Every structure is written in structure tokens, then in C-alpha cells.
Amino acid sequence: MSEATNHTQPEPTGKPDAPQKIVRSEVEWRSLLTQEQYQVLREKATERPFTGVLTQNRETGNYHCAGCGALLFLSDAKFDSGCGWPSFTLPAQSTAIAEHEDMSFGMRRVEVTCARCGGHLGHVFPDGPRPTGLRYCINSASLTFERAK
Numbered sequence: 221m222s223e224a225t226n227h228t229q230p231e232p233t234g235k236p237d238a239p240q241k242i243v244r245s246e247v248e249w250r251s252l253l254t255q256e257q258y259q260v261l262r263e264k265a266t267e268r269p270f271t272g273v274l275t276q277n278r279e280t281g282n283y284h285c286a287g288c289g290a291l292l293f294l295s296d297a298k299f300d301s302g303c304g305w306p307s308f309t310l311p312a313q314s315t316a317i318a319e320h321e322d323m324s325f326g327m328r329r330v331e332v333t334c335a336r337c338g339g340h341l342g343h344v345f346p347d348g349p350r351p352t353g354l355r356y357c358i359n360s361a362s363l364t365f366e367r368a369k
């Protein structure tokens with residue numbers, strides 16, 4: 221491994237509270253991620269439903285980006301949607317994630333990515349529980365879980 225793992229680049233035009241972006245080559249990402257993580261985060265794959273290790277996780281703690289470690293979701297916002305992927309009603313901070321219109325597969329969906337490293341996380345749907353009414357449907361492979369101490 222080289223010291224290429226800590227390359228952060230300043231974001232002069234971003235919002236003042238936006239996280240600093242992490243830019244890595246695809247070769248670097250391949251060396252840092254498992255094959256499953258790479259396919260989800262960098263190639264926008266979707267893991268098969270009910271296969272992710274964090275889908276049924278009910279422990280208290282924090283969910284971080286598997287690509288860059290950014291805090292993305294809190295266990296307080298996790299709920300059992302029954303859809304087969306970890307589901308959250310809101311991100312840990314609105315600046316932690318970025319949303320993009322996704323017209324693939326003949327559907328209009330809103331893709332969710334990590335604001336810091338650009339990794340694909342999943343999609344957000346307007347059918348979640350109150351009060352947000354949102355369901356952030358996130359691939360387990362794009363997350364790491366840190367149990368509360």
C-alpha cells in the first residue's frame with residue numbers, strides 16, 4: 221500500500237458546511253474495498269434483498285460510509301421497512317449525503333450517494349414513516365456499523 225489513502229482535496233466552491241470531498245482513482249478504490257463494496261459503491265450495483273449483514277441490525281450505534289468512513293446514518297433513524305435493505309428515515313446530517321435523479325431501468329428514482337467520496341449508497345423513496353415520510357433504502361455493503369459504547 222502507498223500513502224494514497226489519505227488524499228483529500230479542498231472543495232473551494234462547495235457549501236461552507238459541506239464535507240471535504242475525497243477523490244480516488246478506480247485502482248485505489250479496488251485496492252481499498254471488498255469486491256462487493258466496490259460493486260455497490262463504485263459501480264452502483266444493488267445487493268440482493270435480505271442478504272446484507274446490516275439489514276436486520278437493531279443495535280444502537282452509527283452507520284458509516286464503507287468507502288470513506290463518513291458518518292451517514294444513526295440507529296435512531298433506522299426502521300424495519302420489510303424491503304430487504306437497511307432503511308432509514310433521515311441521514312445523520314443533511315450534508316452527509318447527496319441526491320441525484322436516476323432514470324435508469326425505466327423508473328424515476330432518487331439516487332443517494334456519500335457526499336464525501338461519491339460512493340453509491342442506494343435510493344430514497346417518499347413512502348417512509350412519519351415525520352419525514354422518507355425511506356432511505358441503503359445497501360448494507362455500502363455501510364459499516366459502529367456499535368455505541
Ligand SMILES: [Zn+2]
Binds near residue numbers: 285287288337
Ligand atoms: Zn463515503
